[in-house]
Amino acid sequence: MTRILILGATGRTGAAILAHLPAGIEATAALRDPADTTRLAKTAASLTSTVVNIAENASLTQAMHGIDVVMNAIRLREDIAPTELVAVHDRLIEASTKANGAPARIVTVGGAGALRLPGDRRFWQDPRFPEPTLPRGRAHAMLRDHLEAGNAGSEWAYLIPPPVYEPEGPTTARWERVSPSTDETAFTRQAISYADFGAAVAETSTKDDTRTQLIAWPSELTEKHPMSG
Numbered sequence: 404m405t406r407i408l409i410l411g412a413t414g415r416t417g418a419a420i421l422a423h424l425p426a427g428i429e430a431t432a433a434l435r436d437p438a439d440t441t442r443l444a445k446t447a448a449s450l451t452s453t454v455v456n457i458a459e460n461a462s463l464t465q466a467m468h469g470i471d472v473v474m475n476a477i478r479l480r481e482d483i484a485p486t487e488l489v490a491v492h493d494r495l496i497e498a499s500t501k502a503n504g505a506p507a508r509i510v511t512v513g514g515a516g517a518l519r520l521p522g523d524r525r526f527w528q529d530p531r532f533p534e535p536t537l538p539r540g541r542a543h544a545m546l547r548d549h550l551e552a553g554n555a556g557s558e559w560a561y562l563i564p565p566p567v568y569e570p571e572g573p574t575t576a577r578w579e580r581v582s583p584s585t586d587e588t589a590f591t592r593q594a595i596s597y598a599d600f601g602a603a604v605a606e607t608s609t610k611d612d613t614r615t616q617l618i619a620w621p622s623e624l625t626e627k628h629p630m631s632g
Contacts, residue, residue, distance in 0.1 A: 404429055406469050407608055408507075410457065411476035413442040415570050416512050419601020420474060424448035424608065433457075433466055457491060463498035467507065470499060472608050475511045483538045488546040492555055506558050510607050513563035516540020517547040518587045518617075526566070526591055551583075551615060560607055564600045565593040565619045572596025577624055578603050581617035593619035 405428050411417040412432035421444040424430055428448035433455035434440065440452050456462040457477065467473075473495055479487060492509060499507035516527030516539065526532055527540030550561050578599050581590060595618065603618045619625070 405471050405609060407431065407448075407472045407474055408433055408466055408470045409474045409476065410455070411478060411512075412452075413439050414476060414478055415597050416478070416601060416604075417474075417476040418444035419597045420476060420604050420608075421446040421448070421450070421601075422598075423602040423605035425605070428608065431466070431470070457494070460494060460498055460501075463494060464501050467495075467499045467502035469503070470507050473499065473507050473509045474604065474608060475509060476604075478512075479539060479542070481538070483542055485538075485541045485545050488542040489549045492546060492549070492559075496555060506556055508558040508560070508611075508613070509555075510560045510562065510604065511546070511550075512604060513547065513561045513615075514539055514543030515563060515566040515568070515591070517543040517561075517563060518590060519583070519585055520588055520591075521586050526587075529591075531566070531591070547615060557613055560613055561615045562600075562604055562607065563590075563615070563617050564595055565617070566591050567594035567625075568600065569594065569596050572598065574598040574602075575620065575624060576602065577621060578618055579621050581619065583615045583617065587617065590617050590619060592625075593622070594625045595619045 407430045410433045424446050426447040430448040430450050432443055432452040434452050453466050455466045495509050496506045518526040525544045550559055
């Protein structure tokens with residue numbers, strides 16, 4: 404039985420992941436406050452919770468005992484440093500290795516800021532990218548580079564939603580996984596709902612699939628469900 408630790412389980416993406424986890428999964432929601440259990444989504448998985456401070460190695464190590472997969476859906480806010488997401492990922496590797504003797508597979512909910520554009524540019528550098536989220540966009544680009552350069556082992560998956568990522572969008576159960584490339588401009592015009600992206604991430608929890616993936620609705624669905632974002 405796969406045992407999963409979900410970081411950011413009470414957020415919108417985390418809730419969508421929980422809602423689509425299948426029966427047979429043992430999931431642990433990492434919370435900042437015990438009272439947050441009331442905010443957890445319903446799930447078919449066997450669900451427990453624990454309080455975790457992601458900035459403290461001891462807290463992370465304790466939460467990692469027996470964990471096979473970490474699903475990182477944390478959305479760090481404010482003016483985070485460009486290296487902050489790399490630091491979090493490295494702490495997860497260290498804690499899981501210390502707890503279990505080997506690193507857990509880490510599935511990270513990525514950011515559109517990491518998408519590649521022509522001229523060796525990233526989407527966070529594009530005028531369309533929202534200024535308030537620039538720090539997070541830069542940090543995601545650095546994390547993606549860190550992973551793809553082989554600096555974090557082989558037990559990882561980095562899943563990127565398109566820029567139009569709609570909290571209230573429909574559930575269609577249709578999405579496509581796009582392989583990364585040096586020019587991902589076309590993907591910046593795609594869209595997906597939180598519900599469908601969460602389902603795609605949940606599916607990854609049960610697959611030994613290690614790579615960067617771009618996940619969006621097929622083009623005809625984007626056109627059928629136009630959204631702002």
